[in-house]
Amino acid sequence: MKKIVLLRHGESAWNKENRFTGWTDVDLTEKGVAEAEKAGETLKEYGFNFDKAYTSYLKRAVKTLNCVLDKMNLDWIPVEKNWRLNEKHYGDLQGLNKAETAGKYGEEQVLIWRRSYDIAPNPLSEKDLRNPHFDYRYHEVPDAELPRTESLKDTIERIMPYWESDIFPSLKTAHTLLVVAHGNSLRGIIKHLKNISDEDIVKLNLPTAVPYVFEFDENLNVSNDYFLGNPEEIKKLMEAVANQGKKK
Numbered sequence: 001m002k003k004i005v006l007l008r009h010g011e012s013a014w015n016k017e018n019r020f021t022g023w024t025d026v027d028l029t030e031k032g033v034a035e036a037e038k039a040g041e042t043l044k045e046y047g048f049n050f051d052k053a054y055t056s057y058l059k060r061a062v063k064t065l066n067c068v069l070d071k072m073n074l075d076w077i078p079v080e081k082n083w084r085l086n087e088k089h090y091g092d093l094q095g096l097n098k099a100e101t102a103g104k105y106g107e108e109q110v111l112i113w114r115r116s117y118d119i120a121p122n123p124l125s126e127k128d129l130r131n132p133h134f135d136y137r138y139h140e141v142p143d144a145e146l147p148r149t150e151s152l153k154d155t156i157e158r159i160m161p162y163w164e165s166d167i168f169p170s171l172k173t174a175h176t177l178l179v180v181a182h183g184n185s186l187r188g189i190i191k192h193l194k195n196i197s198d199e200d201i202v203k204l205n206l207p208t209a210v211p212y213v214f215e216f217d218e219n220l221n222v223s224n225d226y227f228l229g230n231p232e233e234i235k236k237l238m239e240a241v242a243n244q245g246k247k248k
């Protein structure tokens with residue numbers, strides 16, 4: 001049976017500080033490395049063996065992938081990085097503390113910015129040095145395609161060309177693929193795979209470094225999906241992610 005495993009990176013420095021991160025390239029914390037290693041061990045215990053892995057251009061995802069592959073003795077497999085798997089761009093919220101932002105603008109508004117399907121935060125200004133336009137790693141991407149902010153809808157629209165042209169077609173020859181990315185870029189992929197409505201996607205919160213397995217039938221339709229781990233613990237981790245947008 002063909003499988004794709006989706007994995008959000010381990011805890012990052014700004015996850016720990018509860019700050020909006022988006023395209024900011026922050027590193028993993030020690031806890032984040034440990035979470036990534038645990039994910040690798042879990043995948044190994046369950047007998048996973050990946051043919052190829054995909055990740056974003058952001059180091060919290062790249063390093064998580066490296067930890068997982070190391071634990072699985074799969075350092076040798078082909079890995080493809082693509083900017084299209086980056087996190088949702090959080091516009092001018094990037095760097096702000098989520099609880100403080102909820103205190104200032106209200107929890108409802110923060111929920112809209114974090115989880116709504118088609119509402120994006122205010123964009124970064126053109127001159128803002130955090131604008132991806134100034135970052136050499138994106139120099140081959142046409143400027144019109146580089147975001148200054150994104151809704152989940154925008155994020156899905158930039159991921160899908162890569163999903164449809166590279167990741168999904170490689171399932172025809174590969175058996176099992178690993179995609180290590182981000183809370184919202186993965187919500188976008190999950191929305192697509194499970195056909196989740198624009199309303200229901202608001203409720204999905206992905207915990208860091210918990211493998212999410214999708215199984216496909218012979219026609220490459222999704223036949224099953226499940227997280228690896230203790231369901232009660234995973235539920236608590238999901239609630240903790242949701243609560244990051246609450247006032248202190």
Ligand SMILES: O=C(O)[C@H](O)COP(=O)(O)O
Pocket residue numbers: 019020021022023087090098114182183184241244
């Ligand atoms: O970019 C971020 O801040 C995180 O990766 C995801 O944050 P969220 O859970 O607030 O969307």
